[in-house]
């Protein structure tokens with residue numbers, strides 16, 4: 001709870017902080033990196049360059065202030081979970097909150113100038129620390145649940161045991177722990193952070209990849225789409241590195257599995273809807289159900305450019321045999337002769353997914369994963385068809401649950 005005096009000050013200054021939110025967080029990062037260059041390796045440079053990171057931070061702080069002052073309706077529990085899981089996968093510690101807090105308050109002062117009286121500064125500092133304490137507590141719980149001792153690093157070396165080309169520009173990497181220890185369990189839908197050391201002294205970069213294999217398998221698998229730069233933008237840093245530089249026998253640093261979104265929620269009918277590389281949580285879900293609940297009714301709806309771009313397509317006939325109540329509906333923007341082979345197991349349509357044609361049981365749990373516009377469209381369609389909002393879970397492959405989110 002915000003103190004009464006701070007609540008009044010925050011309510012009065014919220015419009016100006018909201019209006020300058022991204023300017024503030026835009027000043028915050030350079031300030032913090034100048035004072036703490038060691039933190040550069042922790043942050044995603046792609047999200048820095050595209051502005052998504054400053055937007056995500058500004059949206060989080062502003063909407064938390066709205067929540068505290070009773071002026072916003074953002075669903076705070078899920079948002080805190082999302083941030084805490086992401087932070088935990090990066091190994092963020094309580095001590096770094098002091099650094100972030102100091103530079104965020106400094107950036108507020110830089111942007112708003114004289115408007116930041118000592119009273120205003122104290123009120124926003126209170127907002128920051130209430131939010132920080134909630135995140136620190138959640139992250140501490142996640143580290144404990146992951147079996148990490150106090151202060152233990154999240155990073156562990158994994159050896160690449162297999163690299164498989166799954167489709168155009170998509171490869172899977174199978175991984176075993178170098179120390180020979182246990183392979184942690186996970187829930188389909190969870191992801192790991194992968195840290196790579198870039199060539200040419202460019203330092204470390206970290207990205208998240210959903211586990212695409214079966215929980216309980218002796219090794220982990222991630223499936224990575226190589227990101228090609230479009231309209232003059234550079235190629236994706238880490239996905240290109242993984243595709244070009246990582247081979248069998250190499251080691252990668254991985255975090256334990258984190259992620260608040262389950263792709264196998266409930267125990268009744270399940271609808272998995274994915275597009276492009278967003279199919280990785282769904283593949284893990286199908287592999288898991290084939291092993292643990294083969295009778296469960298499942299519909300997989302998947303959208304892709306064409307059959308050649310559709311990763312893990314070869315696994316579908318095997319899964320179809322093992323899951324008697326699995327229905328497969330594929331939408332390819334362009335279909336070709338080869339795709340019709342799938343007619344044995346899957347219904348293949350041309351064009352984009354039509355939410356009206358998705359087979360849905362009234363009591364199904366839904367998991368969506370794909371680009372935001374795709375998820376928005378599907379979610380809108382399912383809501384119109386009466387699927388309760390709380391039954392629809394979704395995974396965003398980037399920051400910004402609060403921005404343009406579904």
Ligand SMILES: Cc1cc2nc3c(=O)[nH]c(=O)nc-3n(C[C@H](O)[C@H](O)[C@H](O)COP(=O)(O)OP(=O)(O)OC[C@H]3O[C@@H](n4cnc5c(N)ncnc54)[C@H](O)[C@@H]3O)c2cc1C
Pocket residue numbers: 044045046047049050191207208209210211223224225226227228229230233234235236237238239240259277280281395396397398399
């Ligand atoms: C929870 C989660 C799960 C995920 N699971 C998967 C998965 O299973 N499989 C998978 O393939 N991916 C997954 N991702 C996405 C993955 O983490 C990476 O975001 C993805 O691989 C791209 O990373 P990159 O380093 O290759 O690209 P980046 O270097 O991060 O670039 C990303 C985009 O930003 C653009 N960009 C970069 N710099 C600039 C600039 N200066 N100007 C303009 N544009 C720029 C690039 O062109 C590119 O389009 C997941 C993400 C999350 C958050």
Ligand code: HEM
Pocket residue numbers: 039042043044047048053056057060061082083086087090092093096097098100128131132135398399400401
């Ligand atoms: C109250 C304080 C903080 C808030 C409100 C906050 C908010 C956020 C948000 C909203 C995201 C995006 C989550 C998503 O993927 O949707 C994020 C990611 C991240 N945060 Fe924080 N954060 C805070 C503190 C910290 C601290 C102390 C650090 C460590 C120095 C940190 C480092 C990161 C990193 C490295 C990412 C991933 C960046 C990326 O992938 O682009 N954060 N944070």
